[in-house]
Amino acid sequence: MLKKELCCGKCKAKGVRLYRWYSFMFTESDVRCNGCIEPDEFSGMVPCCKDEDGTVWGYMSTPKELVDEFYKLPENNKNEPTWLKYGFDYTIQK
Numbered sequence: 001m002l003k004k005e006l007c008c009g010k011c012k013a014k015g016v017r018l019y020r021w022y023s024f025m026f027t028e029s030d031v032r033c034n035g036c037i038e039p040d041e042f043s044g045m046v047p048c049c050k051d052e053d054g055t056v057w058g059y060m061s062t063p064k065e066l067v068d069e070f071y072k073l074p075e076n077n078k079n080e081p082t083w084l085k086y087g088f089d090y091t092i093q094k
């Protein structure tokens with residue numbers, strides 16, 4: 001079975017790092033690339049890590065392999081902030 005690829009809900013970009021709202025229920029249409037996140041939304045978004053079964057992993061519980069896979073992807077927009085992972089936490093690098 002083919003893995004359904006997520007894309008940015010706004011510009012439809014694929015193969016780039018995608019982010020989702022931290023504290024809301026996951027909806028694919030709310031997924032954003034870093035170029036489509038409004039500046040006031042950055043603090044509410046976290047990396048979106050989805051596995052082969054379509055499970056979207058929680059902020060703190062994402063398996064290392066999925067995190068590594070996430071970081072192999074490029075950011076869609078190099079001029080926008082990026083998320084860096086330190087241990088279990090993410091920080092936003094502007």
Ligand SMILES: [Zn+2]
Pocket residue numbers: 008009010011012013032033034035036076
């Ligand atoms: Zn986008």
